[in-house]
Amino acid sequence: MKPPEPYGAGLRLFIAAIVVLGLVGGSLIVAHSGFETSPRRGGRSVFVPAPQAYLLAATMYGMSVVGWVALLRERTRSTGVLALSLVIYAVVAAGLCIA
Numbered sequence: 460m461k462p463p464e465p466y467g468a469g470l471r472l473f474i475a476a477i478v479v480l481g482l483v484g485g486s487l488i489v490a491h492s493g494f495e496t497s498p499r500r501g502g503r504s505v506f507v508p509a510p511q512a513y514l515l516a517a518t519m520y521g522m523s524v525v526g527w528v529a530l531l532r533e534r535t536r537s538t539g540v541l542a543l544s545l546v547i548y549a550v551v552a553a554g555l556c557i558a
Contacts, residue, residue, distance in 0.1 A: 466533055474526045481523025482548075486555035488516040520552065 466474070488494050493512040497504045507515075527548060531541055 466530075471530065471533075474530055478523045478526040478530070481519040481521075481526070482552060483555065485516040485519035485523065486552055488512050488519070490556045524548065 492509045493507050495504045495506045531544055
């Protein structure tokens with residue numbers, strides 16, 4: 460079995476953007492206890508409260524963590540580094556929710 464090819468610069472940039480956008484989006488949903496939608500053709504906005512919105516936040520965090528792990532696994536195979544980086548990720552996510 461041959462080793463996997465390294466990611467190209469464009470793919471790394473795309474994954475990094477997904478990581479950042481998922482982290483920020485999930486944190487905004489949690490920080491504001493929900494999110495507001497606006498219909499395409501105008502009309503009243505609808506606020507999606509916390510219980511339903513947390514499902515979307517969890518999806519965004521999950522997407523972001525999978526991208527983060529993929530980028531880390533390309534660089535290192537160390538389990539300790541992976542665990543430490545996930546703890547740092549959780550601290551950053553909590554910090555964004557508080558700020």
